[in-house]
Amino acid sequence: MLEVSGASGGYGPIQVIHDLSVSVDKAELVALVGSNGAGKTTLLRAISGLQPLTGGEIRLDGEPIGHLPAHLRVARGLAHVPEGRQVFGPLSVEDNLRLGAYLNRSDNVSRKRDRVFDLFPALAEKRRAAAGSLSGGQQQMLAIGRALMSSPRVLMLDEPSMGLAPNLVDTILDTVGQLARDGMAILLVEQNAVAALRIAARGYVIETGRITQADNSGALLRDERLRAAYLGE
Amino acid sequence: MAELLQYIATGITIGSVYALVALGFTLIYNCSGIVNFAQGEFVMIGGMVTVALTAYGLPLEAAAVGAVGVSIVVGIAIYILAVAPAGRASPVTVIIITIGVSIFLRGAAQVLFGKQFHGVKPFLSEQPVMILGAAVQSQAFLVIGGTAAASLLFWILLERTLIGKALMATAANRLAAQLVGINLRRVMLIAFGGSAAIGAIAGILVTPITLTSYDVGTMLALKGFAAAMLGGMGSPLGAMAGGLLLGLAEALSAGYLSSAYKDAIAFLATFAVLLLAPNGLLGRRSVNRV
Numbered sequence: 001m002l003e004v005s006g007a008s009g010g011y012g013p014i015q016v017i018h019d020l021s022v023s024v025d026k027a028e029l030v031a032l033v034g035s036n037g038a039g040k041t042t043l044l045r046a047i048s049g050l051q052p053l054t055g056g057e058i059r060l061d062g063e064p065i066g067h068l069p070a071h072l073r074v075a076r077g078l079a080h081v082p083e084g085r086q087v088f089g090p091l092s093v094e095d096n097l098r099l100g101a102y103l104n105r106s107d108n109v110s111r112k113r114d115r116v117f118d119l120f121p122a123l124a125e126k127r128r129a130a131a132g133s134l135s136g137g138q139q140q141m142l143a144i145g146r147a148l149m150s151s152p153r154v155l156m157l158d159e160p161s162m163g164l165a166p167n168l169v170d171t172i173l174d175t176v177g178q179l180a181r182d183g184m185a186i187l188l189v190e191q192n193a194v195a196a197l198r199i200a201a202r203g204y205v206i207e208t209g210r211i212t213q214a215d216n217s218g219a220l221l222r223d224e225r226l227r228a229a230y231l232g233e
Numbered sequence: 234m235a236e237l238l239q240y241i242a243t244g245i246t247i248g249s250v251y252a253l254v255a256l257g258f259t260l261i262y263n264c265s266g267i268v269n270f271a272q273g274e275f276v277m278i279g280g281m282v283t284v285a286l287t288a289y290g291l292p293l294e295a296a297a298v299g300a301v302g303v304s305i306v307v308g309i310a311i312y313i314l315a316v317a318p319a320g321r322a323s324p325v326t327v328i329i330i331t332i333g334v335s336i337f338l339r340g341a342a343q344v345l346f347g348k349q350f351h352g353v354k355p356f357l358s359e360q361p362v363m364i365l366g367a368a369v370q371s372q373a374f375l376v377i378g379g380t381a382a383a384s385l386l387f388w389i390l391l392e393r394t395l396i397g398k399a400l401m402a403t404a405a406n407r408l409a410a411q412l413v414g415i416n417l418r419r420v421m422l423i424a425f426g427g428s429a430a431i432g433a434i435a436g437i438l439v440t441p442i443t444l445t446s447y448d449v450g451t452m453l454a455l456k457g458f459a460a461a462m463l464g465g466m467g468s469p470l471g472a473m474a475g476g477l478l479l480g481l482a483e484a485l486s487a488g489y490l491s492s493a494y495k496d497a498i499a500f501l502a503t504f505a506v507l508l509l510a511p512n513g514l515l516g517r518r519s520v521n522r523v
Contacts, residue, residue: 071416079412088406088410095402146409
């Protein structure tokens, strides 16, 4: 569904990612783990079109999308929940969700919104509140809900557990796992490697902008070297 | 009493113009972080084109619509030809570009319309209306009413339409706006076009009172910018309040002190407010939970 091959890029003269290749299939949850500064966020930003690649190719359903501006990649079915949530602070929860379906002109917007409220009941209670006034966990739910409003086929999440209480982390990752089982292709970036690999089918380990390991998550979780480096053991 | 009323009427009238200029600043600033110093030129274009088209024999209504149209085209051209090519340059660079655009537009207007003042007749009647001893020009009511209508329309566009919400979303978070599929280029075109239309409306309404010339935009841009700062940069309501306050401060100081100092008083008042409240009267403090 999503294939990235040979991606290289960075910020100005500083190259952050080197010849990265990752792929995610339909109904598959793939984790991308690695330490801070390894290039995970840069890769997601390049895939969603927020910054250009200097080399490599991005394909969605076999079609190259690397030349498209960000808003047209959304139209193709790609959604990106960015690091730090990035909700529209002054706007209400409902407006945030409505904007999530910005490209969707049809009338099933309210049905989709109700589905998001089913998924995250905490948001339904706050529907008229300004998004900036929500707690960190609620903002994360809103950021995910907003991404779901575009009915994506591929969902990319950047550190959804960052700064959240452990029970909220579980709630959010459970939901992410459920979305994959329902058929979505999900690329999950996490520093919390254990939590991510537990729900993922496969994982990539990224170090200083290069993929150093790619395997199914069970194998990665058992890997001694990886446990020492990323899993805090 | 009649004197005070007279000054207040003048203040609100000229304040309405400042408010519209400030609103134009706010619209572009919110969507891009850019302060468009060619904002005053939209007011000049609105007035000038109305004068020129009525001189060609067009009825006033048609001339006004034409003037708004020309202004929108100029606004969009500014974005496409001057602002967009700057790409990801810093806002300060783009602000300096808009100052260049403003100088260019003034020069072009000087060549096209000459250096003299131009005017149009008041839209309704030349007889002032007497209110409690104060003589208020009928045109002043049009300026105030037109400003109220334009800002109401602006508010409806922002709050009640999806494209308005997209503008507000872009103002709140440009990165997230791209990620929900908002086309930033289109948002910028709407901001520049809308801003140009607002400025032109101000120019059309006020020209019968103040006359217009190729360089009226310079001072109006400064006053409008001061008004936007006074109200709190980025807040549409603040822009309205700032504009009206600035107009009142100016008219009252011109009346009771000396008209020689009216500009100085207006800027001093703005300066004083900003010393006490750096975010302006209605400016949002950037509070966000993380």
